[in-house]
Amino acid sequence: MISVGTALPEKIVYLDRALLKAYADASGDQNPIHQSEEFALSVGLPNVIAHGMLTMALVGKYVTDWSGGSASVKEFGARFIKPVIVPAGEKVDLTINATVIEVNGAEIKVDLVATSAGVKVLGMAKAVVIKI
Amino acid sequence: MLAPDSVGRTFAGADSISITQSEIDAFAAVIGETDTSVAPPTFTIRISLDQFQSILTKPEIGLDWSRLVHGDQKFEIFAPIKAGDSVRCSATIESYRVAAGNEIVSVRSDLHRGEDLVISSWSTLVVRA
Numbered sequence: 001m002i003s004v005g006t007a008l009p010e011k012i013v014y015l016d017r018a019l020l021k022a023y024a025d026a027s028g029d030q031n032p033i034h035q036s037e038e039f040a041l042s043v044g045l046p047n048v049i050a051h052g053m054l055t056m057a058l059v060g061k062y063v064t065d066w067s068g069g070s071a072s073v074k075e076f077g078a079r080f081i082k083p084v085i086v087p088a089g090e091k092v093d094l095t096i097n098a099t100v101i102e103v104n105g106a107e108i109k110v111d112l113v114a115t116s117a118g119v120k121v122l123g124m125a126k127a128v129v130i131k132i
Numbered sequence: 133m134l135a136p137d138s139v140g141r142t143f144a145g146a147d148s149i150s151i152t153q154s155e156i157d158a159f160a161a162v163i164g165e166t167d168t169s170v171a172p173p174t175f176t177i178r179i180s181l182d183q184f185q186s187i188l189t190k191p192e193i194g195l196d197w198s199r200l201v202h203g204d205q206k207f208e209i210f211a212p213i214k215a216g217d218s219v220r221c222s223a224t225i226e227s228y229r230v231a232a233g234n235e236i237v238s239v240r241s242d243l244h245r246g247e248d249l250v251i252s253s254w255s256t257l258v259v260r261a
Contacts, residue, residue, distance in 0.1 A: 073173040077206030
């Protein structure tokens, strides 16, 4: 039974430079801050960072695994409050949790929490789904 | 600096864009989605960001895309996108402000399939000082 307060199971996914390259190719976003350490440092970033939209896509996958696939999402939003930092040769975590915050008939709204290396990377992250 | 009279303007996309199965497959593969009968919910960001870039970097509007970061993103999905869809994208500059030297632009993208609005999305884009 799903009701307000129901917690979804935690999931941890791992990001590395190869995933960032794959997302750049799949999304068309070839901004070098997501691929080149030299460029990222030159614009004041601590290292290569993941595309915010890659983080959001991975959190979306977490939601749709629970709600019944890509077609189940009605609304999905987030603020990119901190970057996911991806050093060369490392796999960094994206740890995702969610809680049901509204149930309106078939529509379920979940509040999403995503952290990497213990730092919250998304703010105001919410999705509305029709669970299939 | 964004041209002030561009706020509130809506720009129609030039042509319809055809969605291919291989594009959906590639995007889905990155996030580990194996069901590619419909596109993942954030798939259309590639269409919207392309159009925002082409509009906002026009000389008469004048945003510096090279200093841009993505502040936030929201989607409302009325119908999922599938391979074979042909969509038209219009973009609206909803607001613009400067805070601590950063330029903050809010833009909306409306994707239509035929007469139907299928996805609206909102992006806040920040040009860093």
